[in-house]
Amino acid sequence: MGQLDGRVAVITGAGDGIGAGVARVFAREGAKVVIGEINEASGAAVADEIGAAASFIRTDAGDRDDCEAMVQHAVDRFGSIDILVNNAWGGGRISRVEHKTEELMTGGLAVGFLGPLWTMIAAHSHMAAAGYGRIINMCSLNGVNAHMGTLEYNSAKEALRAATRTAAREWADTGIVANVICLTNGFGVVSGRDGPTPRDRGRGRREQPDGPHRRCRK
Numbered sequence: 001m002g003q004l005d006g007r008v009a010v011i012t013g014a015g016d017g018i019g020a021g022v023a024r025v026f027a028r029e030g031a032k033v034v035i036g037e038i039n040e041a042s043g044a045a046v047a048d049e050i051g052a053a054a055s056f057i058r059t060d061a062g063d064r065d066d067c068e069a070m071v072q073h074a075v076d077r078f079g080s081i082d083i084l085v086n087n088a089w090g091g092g093r094i095s096r097v098e099h100k101t102e103e104l105m106t107g108g109l110a111v112g113f114l115g116p117l118w119t120m121i122a123a124h125s126h127m128a129a130a131g132y133g134r135i136i137n138m139c140s141l142n143g144v145n146a147h148m149g150t151l152e153y154n155s156a157k158e159a160l161r162a163a164t165r166t167a168a169r170e171w172a173d174t175g176i177v178a179n180v181i182c183l184t185n186g187f188g189v190v191s192g193r194d195g196p197t198p199r200d201r202g203r204g205r206r207e208q209p210d211g212p213h214r215r216c217r218k
Contacts (some may be wrong), residue, residue, distance in 0.1 A: 001030065002028065002029035002031075003029045003030070004026055004032030004083070004171070005029075005030035005202070006030065006032035006075055006083040007026075007030070007032070007083055008032045008033075008034070008079065008080045008081055008082050008083070008214045009023075009031045009032070009033050009034070009045040009076040009081075009082065009083035009084070009085065009086060010033075010034040010036060010070060010071060010074050010081055010083070010084050010085070010119070011023050011026070011033060011034065011035065011036060011085040012036040012037075012059060012070070012085065012086055012087050012088035012115075012116070012119070013036070013037060013061065013063045013087040013088030013089060014030060014033070014035040014036060014037050014043065014046060014085075014087065015035065015037035015038075015039045015041075015042030015043040015045070015046055016039075016042050016046075017088040018087055018138065019037070019085070019088065020042075020046045020185075022085055022087065023035055023046060023050060023054065024027040024046075024049075024050060025120065026083070027050045027051075027053045027054060031053070031082075031083065032053050032054070032055075032077075032078040033050065033053060033054045034048075034054075034055050034056075034068045034073060034074045034077070034078070034081075035047045035054055035055065035056040035057070036057060036059035036061065036088070037056065037058065037059060037088075038058065038059060038060050038061065038088075038090075040056075040058050043056045043057075043058065043185075044056045047205075048057065048210065055073065055074075055077045055078070057069070057070050057073045059088075060115075061086075061088035061090065061111050061116070061119075062110030062111035062114065062115045063110075063115065064114070064115070064118040067115050067118045067119040067122060068118065068122045070119065071119060071122040071123050071126070071213065072083075072122075075126060080124050080126060080130060081126050081127065081133075081161070082127070082130070082132060082133065082134065083133075083134045083135075083136070084119060084120065084123050084133070084135045084136070085104060085136045085137075085138070086109045086115075086116035086120070086136070086137045086138060086160070087138045088111060088115070088116075089111060089112060089153070090107060090108070090110075090111035090112075092104060092107075092108055092150060092152045092153050094149040094150060095149060096148070096149065097151050100151050100152065104152045105151070105152050105155070107152070107157070108152025108153055108155065108156045108158050109152070109155065112153060112155075112156025112157055112159075112160060113155075113156040113157075113159040113160045113193045114154075116137055116160055116163075116166050117160070117163055119180075120135055120163075120167060124174075124176070127174070127175070128153075128171070128174040128176065129181075130175070130176070131174065131175040132175045132176075133171075133174070133175060133176035133177070134176075134177050135164070135167070135176065135177070135178040135179070136179055136181060137160050137161070137164045137178070137179070137180045137181075138180070138181055138182075138183060138186065139158075139160055139161045139164075139180040139181065139182045139183070140153065140154070140157040140182055140183050141142060141182045141183065141184040142154045142157060142184070143155070143157045143161070144158070144182060145157035145184075147197070154198070157180040157182075161180050161182070164178045164179065164180050165178075165180075169210070
């Protein structure tokens, strides 16, 4: 028997990387998994690899209608939603604060904060009715440690971290547990206009606020 036998999990950004890895492990532990992914080819491929325990739905994680449809897909296909992993990120552009654009900032907040929030809200009624829910939001040490060059990402992840903590308190008496996992990456100093130089990458691993660490990217 697996640790997640009988559970239904929705995972965003599950067409590759961390999201795909989470989907594989959850399925191996007995869960039914919904692969929420904007890239149809990669999302369908992961679902096909997992087999009957997986279902793919094309999802733009920054679009509220798509997020709500993804939750409903889980309920229609597998009968419930017990676990939600908000993992998707829509990209961005490494540049200093003064060079950020409205498009970068609104896009980052849509995918990194608002989409996950709408998905949490959509899942809430189903989880509360069942008296059980587990929400895992992938956040980042980028925001915690003021990582340079990634303002849109930092801001979205810090907003999501605050929302998760608030939801955890407000929903605690319904059986819903909400947590964040803060990941980190490999450089923190940006001297160029549009991105890190080779020198920045070396300095960043030595000098960013959280110090030397292993590289881990979503």
